[in-house]
Amino acid sequence: MGKATGFLEYDRKTPQKRPPLDRIEDWDEIKLAQKPDEIKIQGARCMNCGVPFCHGGVMLNGMASGCPVHNLIPEWNDLVYKGQWEEAYKRLIRKNPFPEFTGSVCPAPCEGACTEGYIMEAVAVNSIEHAIIENAFEKGWVQPKKGKDTGKKIAVVGSGPSGLSAAYYLNAVGHQVTVYERSDRPGGLLMYGIPNMKLSKKVVERRIALMKASGINFILNMEVGKDISAQELVDQYDAVVLCIGATKPRGIEVEGKDLKGIHFAVDFLKANTKSLLDSGLKDKSYISAKNKNVIVIGGGDTGTDCVGTAIRHGCKSVNQLEIMPEPPTDRIEDSNPWPEWPVKLKVDYGQEEAIALFGQDPRNYLVSTVKLVGNEKGEVAEVHTVNVTWAADGAGRKIPLEIPGTEKVWKADLVLLAMGFLGPEDTIPAELKLERDARSNIKADYEIFETNAEKVFAAGDGRRGQSLVVWAIQEGKLAAREVDQYLMGKSVIK
Structure with missing residues (x-):
């Protein structure tokens, strides 16, 4: 432990954000880097408690408590405080292959379970993690990694966080890995599901370049089940890992749902990022919110991303409609005790920007959409709701x-559905006759990951349902371990 009284002497400090009215003028990352001395002080706040619940990675009351990849958090906090940055990096990557992703987009269940957070503000784990990996890249410590060739060939279907994790670990122990991705760029939701201002695509591309340099082969614009059959992969490879995500979006079953101008949030966000990367939005091949009254139905990170994206387009107004009640401002100990994930109200970047631009929080709670009404051109014009x-x-x-009596009509030129996902698409599971669970996910037990089809494994959201990036990374790692053991009789992947 670096400083025994650090948690008593120093306040929590996280990275500052660029001012909302400045950052909405571009698509650059909103967070500003912290100085090394600031990170050192934040590392000193870690108590190095006897039972580090931040390691946990368990499910409590349906929510993650502690880090799903079991990061060795107190260890690298201590090393950062002592200025031993390279050792901190080595400890960090023992458990997490992609700290640059989790350090940027993870909601930090580790912080929710922090012992210090029981009585005061939790250690700023996310920002310390992010600083360690960015420093490692800057110093050149992050290098391609490849094990001794085993002669075994493995296909990974999908290049989201679980697919990248599985590919990373399988390649690291010497297998020949080919990743099949139907999009034009690898990264899955890291590339096209999370806006650039929250996760720069340069960060994703940097990691992909390292993976290619280590010998991993990426085949793009290749949809398994359409451009090549899933059975062909099973026949050609020694094992197949399905990391296909939960990409079937939840629709809305009300009158007017088929009007023009109603889109799934995932389509809105993907088209925007692709156009941004292809042409800086000059090709206009995206769903524009410019000068439109935007209604986002649904909350969560995806809803926030829709708000932030619509504002950057120059929307006339933006509102979020959420059927759930507004969370409390503080944790309710009786129903949501530590170390459960604290369910409480937060104002994320998109809401900050809406408040700065329009003068009010865009979120409206306990609101149900009952009807969508269009104009004479068949375009959405109104959203009818009731509390x-x-x-x-x-x-x-x-x-x-x-x-009764709470009916309301909202002007709407663009409606974005951010209501979550129903599970994986059916093409590959149907072709391979894979068993499904009650929620339509591919059936494969956690920590085993083997499906009912010989040589076929499944990991990530396609197996567990829509979840966190950090869970996907852990599932990819553990699935790689099971594949390695299946092929070699044992595995060194931990």
Whole structure:
């Protein structure tokens, strides 16, 4: 432990953000880098407690508590405080192959389970992690990694975080890895599902370049199940790892759902990032929110990303409609005790920008959409809603009940559906006759990852359902371990 009284002497300090009205003029990352001395002080705040719950990575009350990849957090906090940055980097990558991703976009369940957070503000784990890996890249410590060739060939389908993780570890132990990606760029949701201002695509491309240099082969614009059959991969390779994500978006079943101007959030965000990377948005091949009244139905990170993107387009107004109640400002200990993930209200970057630009938080809680109304051209023009309250039905389940007299009509030129995902697309599971669970995910037990089809494994959101990037990374790693053991009889992947 670097400084025994550090947590008593220093306040939590996270990276500052660029001012909202400045950053909405571009697509650059919103966070500013912290100085090494500031990070050193933040490392000193770690108590090095006897039982580091931040390591946990367990599910409590349906939410992650502690780090799913079991990062050795107190160890690299201590090393940063002592100025031993290279050793801190070595400890960091023992558990996490891609700290630059989790340090940028992870909601930090590690911080939610931090022992210090029980009585005061948690250690700023995310920002320390991000600083360690960026310093390592700057110093040239991050190098391609390849093990001794085993002669085994493995296909990984999908290049999102679970696919990249599986490929990284399988390649590191010497297998020949080929990643199949249907998009024109690798990275999956890291590339096209998360806007550039939250995760720079240069960061993704930097990692992909390292993976290519280590010998991993990426085949792009190749949709398995369409351009090549899944069975062909099973026949050609010694093992196949399906990391296909949960990419079937949840729609809205109300009158007017097929009007023009209603889009899934994932399509809105992907088209914007692709156009931004291809031409700086000059090709106009994206869904524009310029001068439009935008309604985002749904919350979470995706809803926030839609708000931030619409504002950068120059929208006339933007509102979010959420059917759930507004979270409390502080953790409710009776129903949400530590070390569960703290369910409380936060103002994310998109909401900050909307408040600065329009003078109010765009989120509207306990609102249910009942009808979408169009104009004479078949374009969406109005969203009709009603307020709801949540109450228990006869079976004790909470259901939303409409409140009479609370009907409202919202102007809408663009409606974005950010309501989550229903599971993986059916093409590959249907072709390989894979078993599915009750939520339509590919059935493969956690820590085993083997499907009912010989040589076929599954990991990430396509197996567990829509989840966190950090869970996808861990699933890719553990699936790689199981594939390695299946092929070689044992594995050194931990």
